Amino acid sequence: MNDFVEFFSFVDANIRYVTLGSVLLAASSAVVGCFTLLRKRALVGDAVAHSVLPGVCLAFILSGTKNPLILLVGAFVTGWLSLVSIDYITARSRIKEDTAIGLVLSVFFGIGILLLTSIQHSGDAAQSGLDKFLFGKAASLVGEDLIVFSAVAIVLLITTILFYKELKLLCFDEVYAKSIGFPVRSLELLLTTLTVFAVVVGIQAVGVVLMAAMLITPAAAARFWTERLGVMLVLAALIGAFSGIAGAFVSYTAPAMPTGPWIVLIVSMIAIISFALAPKRGWVARLLRQRKNKTQILEENLLKLLYQLGEAHEDYFSNRNLESILERRNFPKRQALAGLAKLKRQGYIQRHPDGWSLTIEGEARGKRVVRLHRLWELYLTQYLQLASDHVHEDAETIEHIITPELEKRLMEELNYPALDPHQTRIP
Template identity: 50%
Template structure:
């Protein structure tokens, strides 16, 4: 049976997929607020700290009643949060250190309990170690009910508390100054965070549940600047990851679900950080490449403009050699760039010589105008010497927008000459 057939026919496959996807939605939406609060590591600490609570609940109860384990986990996770806050406020320990201490301390305690339980030959203990790495395939109807019940509570909390959580993450002091009970809001957010982790830890394991809280949010942040969209996108990424994880582990049963969920989410982060239009590395590379190209073609136009300016008689065109004498262009790059400029009708070519088309002259004039206006501004307003301003203007001339140019011209009282007594070309609109 293929995965998709099973998805419609086999209830236990449905439970696993629904459970994983549900947990992914909860983790990624709650996690978005933790991420925005710069408390990413808290999730990690809390999920590790659930272990002793789970083990104690098991010891007291004698079996793996999901609700009992959930309560144990929740209490344990909350104690961990309190201990982190206590360590920070009562000693001079910094937050990262406090988190690290609590994470490893609680986890160590949990492992000791786990070992005790395993050596006690309790017939019910089998599978308790699923909390370490998770076992999505073990999701039963009762687990699903828990996820659905507490999950709706968590989502409802997020919906109702959206404004409060947003304000808490952005400017805690401001809402405290407005008389709102910041501690209560923080308590509420922390509680649903702990609850989310508790719900997911058996299916996905401690490490992976923590990752699910942060990874989708990071990926989503690369694509959007709106908080609402961020939460939806982050949940979407969570859903895809949950689904892919469940699929892979169905197709090859030796593959664990949790790690594949997180690997999928991590792959999405990687793609996001590399390709997202505003924050991605690759788009930035192309932007820089385009800037370089713009600078080069403007420099060529400018060189021809200067050649025209300097020559007494109207020339038909200038050779490569003439251009190279004006500026240290790289020869082969120059040839390519010239061809491109001819194609754009900015240059005219005749027998291997080049001259500005009227469009090209207009464009070159603008660049030269920007250059000379900026030089004048630097000498008159910034107080730089006339022989120090050229380099700066060389770079700025490509960057000055038409609005800035207008402003410059106005501030300088529409000047005719630059500090070197060269004429500033008029505005060719």
């Protein structure tokens, strides 16, 4: 508790630097990562992260100092060159983008390791700590670093806000953006520059190895909670900021724990929770939705079957025993009994000593499912020219998802038909 109070009081200047720096780095990277994710270029962040290392080393060799602004400029140059190289290779050769990313990543990173090794064996005392760009060391952030990285993070966020509409259109409909005169190539270069800036800023905290996770993971987690880009950007920034604070706090309470990897670990845990528990797109919600759909299909198939059993003598409310139901359609017995029990609770059927019978509500719902099935069969034979003996399976699937609006349109398109392709009456 004392550690918690001491940390969040922010009395210690080092705590302020590390926490604020981590929050800005994580939040700005997450916002830019949203556009990278939506452009389906998630691996680009990894390529840039590995490609900034030679720029950092060259900037140190030429300047002889670890000034964060100079190192940032060097990292930006090689990071930007790596993206231009990927685009050039993809456009001018038969090599696909994923292969180009692998080639550029390995070449640039290999050069960076060679330069870093050379610097470490040069005997220059100023090179101490330069290897933190490999794995990150957020705890080493000082006031000078914070000023530079804060400025870059603010530029990233302001640029994203100013070009929000253009970047949104680029991500979702590039062809339309071209057709209305948007400078698509310039916007792509802008997004490329923003991505490079985000990576360059973040490597100080988590290093080149983990930077791709900081760029993409918050965006991927936020994507599971919303369908709107504006909300996604805010959520990604909040997730990144929370991870930055939490990682800094863990590192403070356990000094042996590095801040950067903990930031990545926490944001990954948030992503896993999002993948599992997001209300609409999460794994659990998807399983529940699939289970609900299966239950609905079983119930409607049972009602349809009971209605069809009564069609021969137009006797829809007579009792039907389980054997006659299973004889007409091969339902698993346990599923059929569970479905019948649920339909009884819903008021669609009645239970009798010798079987089940439809209620008025059940007869109406069963009639509608039969009608939709036969309408769709007729539509497939008339408009898609399918053989009448090839349409049953498609109708079995589609009958459960046709809305009342689509039903009305089908009736109008087919001119209110009386018979289906098998010359059976459409109720």
